[in-house]
Amino acid sequence: MNKKNKKLALTGGAAAAEALKQIDLDVMPIYPITPQTTIIETYAGFEANGEVETEMIKVESEHSAMSAAIGASSAGARTATATSSQGLALMHEVLYIASGFRLPIMMLVSARALASPINIHGDHSDVMGCRDSGWIQLFCENGQEVYDKTIIGMKLAEKVKLPIMVIMDGFNTSHSVENLEILETKVVQEFVGEFEAVSPLLDTENPVTYGAVALQNSYFEFRIDQEEAMKNAEEEYEKIAKDFEKISGRKYDIFEEYRIEDSASSADRAEKIMVLTGSAAGTAKVVVDKLREVGEKVGILKIGLFRPFPHKKIAESLKNAKEIIVLDRAQSIGTFPPFYSEITKSLYEAKEIKNIKSYVYGLGGRDIFQKQIEDVFADKIEGGYIK
Amino acid sequence: MNKELTKYYAPGHSACAGCGFPAIVRTVLGELKNDVVIANATGCLEVTSTLYPYSAWKAPYIHNAFENAAATISGVERAYEALKKKGKLPNRNGILRQAQDDSQKRIKFVAFGGDGGTYDIGLQSLSGALERGHNFLYVCYDNGGYMNTGNQRSSATPYGAFTETTPTGKESFGKIETRKNLMEIVNAHRIQYLAQANVAYLADLKKKAKKALETDGPSFLLVFSPCTNNWKFPTSQYVNVGKLATETNFWPLYEIENGEHKLNFEPKKITPVTEFLKTQGRFKHLFKEENKPHLEEIQKLVNEEFARIANLCEE
16 A cells, blocks of 8 residues: 555544544534544544544534525535434434435534434444435445545535535444554545536526425425435445545445355355444454364355445345344334335345344444354344344 | 615516605615615515516515525625725625725615515614624514415504504404514614614605714614515505504604603694504504503504603603
């Protein structure tokens, strides 16, 4: 790799802030909530030291943070914010407005459990609660991915004109210090490019109306357009991630296949594939390595891009498995957990009927250990919860 | 229609005949010296001016949601500062990010909201934006209720008024609570300029809009806006209803400039508040014999509030 790239020991939150600094944000409305504060505090430090020219708006709620982000992005500014849990839930109303306006707002989410009971620790309940909000959702396993996917994500959002959530696990990733490779700022800026808004409010010579009323004769079409834009994001993500690999040497496919094809020989192909995302994927990889050592044919499919969901590609990746094990860090109370639903739908659409097991783990920050993952592979856990 | 008056807000919107806010919008925006970006809370003004594919707005306009006009304009205003600083404002020809000298391009930011979007659901957002000191004017057109959804009570609805959520009945004479004092709340933010105005006094509103727009930082106008539909008076009467509100001291005209209170209108003779109330169907029930004490209560409330304001103005 480029020798000019420096190594820094950063938390996941600080890694996100570092990427945002290099991207050259124009506006960043912020409101504190654990475990997201590592991001905004780091950025406020950059502001205090004159390292960024960003206008930070220190608002009085997450609802106002997203509302101000919508104002800033509509005005023509490259805009980002960050949140977690209750904060994301409070934004829910305006998330749909951001995506309906087709604004490329970047939001770092340090994913956390939802009340009640109140709990400040990591799980994916908050981001799953807005999976239909029209935002691109991109999961990260660790701090390096957070840094890299913030850069990829900004470019993707601006390309397809949709807002994006780059998601890290609260505490597990947002507060864990890792050694990261940081690109040169000018490389990042060249990669992301200048933001050119389509119809900015600040172009007063060409006035536009944002937020019109659309009734029965037009609302439907706006929604179809959003769906098309979202579908398009899958292909654009692949292109942008490929370009990113050129500047960084780090490869981020739509999802990561870990030891599914373990050699050139199909005899080594994984028979059991575990599907999961976030920091737990790191633990699962260690387990898979161990099991592979003793000859077990196991592998991992780590979800990266969750919205749009790459149904076809995932079905293709899973089609040779004999058993699929889906781990969700969220419930969908009253029905099947989110990843499980997506995986079964993907396979059904591809006419692949598989033996699929569903487990929920890690709610409210509950740790998941190697032994438990081994037990899941060995089919020793009953009841669907890895507690 | 007068070209200057319709420079930013075109005719052809679908507001009711006899509605107060079109004149408020035009009078306020008529005092602009710079370019403008407008934010608007959900409400009558928004739905009657932006029915896709049409828009009555000839200036850049953003409607985000109900409670966040002030937060939204905060974002627009900071975007302006950020892009100006970086030399990236859209230039006069609309070519983005190539402006040679955009330091001269001055934009003022104006938000409009009804009383529901301001006194109630948008109060937090307004308070935050005032505290942060953004360079914007917030105009609340106050028609005393949720008129866009068919006349429900807000915290701006006057004592005794009939609304669909404070209906009159065997046990009810209408709204039992008095109005929230929004001027006091806004004044607590110690902004440089705020004023209470009335659409029936356009010359006064014009002066106030000029001062508010010239303020460097947040400014606020609370403008009385009679609602023909839900206050229940003939469309031809909105100016008269507005005038009576001020002549009876129900809606005093005053301003607070750098902390100094100033009364802008003092009636030569005091007209009883019943003269104002009797023009509207929403107060009709108060004129029944059994509700006489409520009429007396309203007169008392009006006298006390006017005395309080007058006292502040004399200090």
